[in-house]
Amino acid sequence: PDIARAIGRLAAGRGSPRDLGQLRDGLDGAWALGERLGGDGPALLAEIAPRLRGHGALIDLLRRALVPSPPIEASDGGYIAAGYDLALDDLRDAGAGGRKAIAALEAEMRAQTGTPTLKVRHNNVLGYHVEVPARAADALMKPDSGFTHRQTLAGVVRFNTPALHEVAQKVSQAGAHALAAEAAHLEDLTAQALASREAIAATADALARLDVAAALAERAAEGGWARPKLVEHPCFDIEGGRHPVVEAAVAKSGERFVANDCRLSERSRLWLVTGPNMGGKSTFLRQNALIAVLAQAGSYVPAASATLGLVDRLFSRVGASDNLARGRSTFMVEMVETAAILAQATPSSFVILDEVGRGTSTYDGLAIAWAVVEAIHED
Numbered sequence: 001p002d003i004a005r006a007i008g009r010l011a012a013g014r015g016s017p018r019d020l021g022q023l024r025d026g027l028d029g030a031w032a033l034g035e036r037l038g039g040d041g042p043a044l045l046a047e048i049a050p051r052l053r054g055h056g057a058l059i060d061l062l063r064r065a066l067v068p069s070p071p072i073e074a075s076d077g078g079y080i081a082a083g084y085d086l087a088l089d090d091l092r093d094a095g096a097g098g099r100k101a102i103a104a105l106e107a108e109m110r111a112q113t114g115t116p117t118l119k120v121r122h123n124n125v126l127g128y129h130v131e132v133p134a135r136a137a138d139a140l141m142k143p144d145s146g147f148t149h150r151q152t153l154a155g156v157v158r159f160n161t162p163a164l165h166e167v168a169q170k171v172s173q174a175g176a177h178a179l180a181a182e183a184a185h186l187e188d189l190t191a192q193a194l195a196s197r198e199a200i201a202a203t204a205d206a207l208a209r210l211d212v213a214a215a216l217a218e219r220a221a222e223g224g225w226a227r228p229k230l231v232e233h234p235c236f237d238i239e240g241g242r243h244p245v246v247e248a249a250v251a252k253s254g255e256r257f258v259a260n261d262c263r264l265s266e267r268s269r270l271w272l273v274t275g276p277n278m279g280g281k282s283t284f285l286r287q288n289a290l291i292a293v294l295a296q297a298g299s300y301v302p303a304a305s306a307t308l309g310l311v312d313r314l315f316s317r318v319g320a321s322d323n324l325a326r327g328r329s330t331f332m333v334e335m336v337e338t339a340a341i342l343a344q345a346t347p348s349s350f351v352i353l354d355e356v357g358r359g360t361s362t363y364d365g366l367a368i369a370w371a372v373v374e375a376i377h378e379d
Contacts, residue, residue: 001026004204007197010190017070017079020189023200024062027055030203033210044213051206058196065189077175080182088185091178098171102128105164113139120164126150128168130159219244220300228295228306234348236264236288240304243287247302259304262288270377282318285352289314292350311350315341318354331359335368342375351376 003026006019034052037045070079082089106120109130121131129150132140137157140147147159193200219225223244240259247257258280264271273281291301295308317337328336338356345351356372357365 001029003027003030003200003207007193007200007204010193011197015190016072017066017074017186018072020062020186020193021066021068021070021079023193024059024066026207027059027200027203028063030207031055031059033207044209048206048210051202054199055196055203058193061192062189065185074183074186075179077179077182080185085181085185088178088181091174091181095171095174095178098167098174101167102164102171105167109161113145115139121158126158126160127172128164130161130164131156132159133157216294216297216299223247223302225300225302226305228291228301228303228308230295231307231309233309234264234266234269235307235309236262236292236350237305237307238262238288238291238301238303239306241287241291241306242302243283243290244302246283246287260284260287270373272373282354285318285354289316289350289352309348311348312346313344313349315345315349315351317341317356318352329359334359338372342372342379345376345379347379 001022003023006015006022006026009015009019010023030052034049037049037052065081065084067079067081071077080088082092102120106118109120110116110118113132113136115132115136117136118130118132120128122128130140130147134152134155134157137152139145140157140159141149147161149157150160151158223242239261241262242257242259250257260280262271262284273284275281287302291303291306292308292311292314294301295306296310317334334356338353341351341353353372353376357368359365360368
């Protein structure tokens with residue numbers, strides 16, 4: 001369960017019984033996870049584990065107060081567990097008793113009128129009422145029948161009786177009082193949850209950090225990723241680098257991804273990659289940018305080995321698109337983005353450019369690409 005979303009909705013006044021149920025289940029799961037992470041282990045887990053626990057009183061309260069699967073809408077009722085409020089239980093019993101009385105009354109009216117198709121129905125307009133087929137309605141229309149006509153439709157006629165009206169009122173009053181009691185409990189439970197809002201937010205943050213770390217660790221273990229070595233000088237030395245998404249896609253078709261090396265340094269700061277269409281040039285650019293991001297995020301990287309210097313920014317000019325709404329052609333968008341990269345990149349930036357100048361004629365495109373390469377190399 002997403003406890004951050006649940007507590008956020010409750011704090012914004014848009015919370016529902018379902019949000020409290022999600023909060024209960026999420027905190028309960030976090031507590032169990034925190035217990036399993038206790039003891040010796042990595043520093044990150046030792047830091048996270050205490051933040052996963054500490055909500056025992058709130059979890060116990062929500063367990064006692066709520067049914068296992070609360071509804072989304074509070075107006076549906078039935079979300080406060082039986083036994084939590086004895087007065088509420090009495091109101092529910094009264095409502096249930098009234099519905100049994102209505103069922104008994106239905107059987108009695110069928111026998112009285114000799115109409116086996118007579119039914120007691122309920123809707124938001126008429127409430128509880130008697131419904132019979134139109135062909136059987138004449139006998140109930142008589143003044144001494146004890147039935148009051150309420151509505152005639154194409155195939156059915158609806159009536160009421162004093163006895164049904166009396167029982168229906170009791171059921172309706174018990175239901176209304178039960179809903180009001182549940183609404184009061186919902187307000188109280190929400191207030192108690194919000195009193196621990198900061199601690200719950202800390203638990204949600206700890207779960208998010210653990211989720212990211214576990215996902216990256218699982219992916220690294222399954223994919224045979226390597227731990228990158230980070231150095232202080234400009235360096236980007238990747239051996240056997242792979243694009244994890246493309247690698248997973250080609251693996252589904254039974255093919256093998258061909259790994260690539262990339263060796264950039266202070267003396268070799270720029271690579272010009274050429275090759276045929278569908279040769280993997282764009283994939284090569286993207287995979288190295290992705291390796292840079294993963295390494296600086298603290299993850300293992302999809303490579304046999306990796307030694308990287310820290311980059312201050314990552315710039316990408318890959319793909320072709322226009323912006324006709326602003327009067328920009330594909331070529332103009334490409335040039336605006338390239339100009340922004342040249343203006344903002346520093347010697348510590350990592351830049352990938354794919355087919356610069358392809359949006360214009362051959363010679364103009366070659367001149368633009370040449371000039372861009374010179375600007376990047378010299379700056």
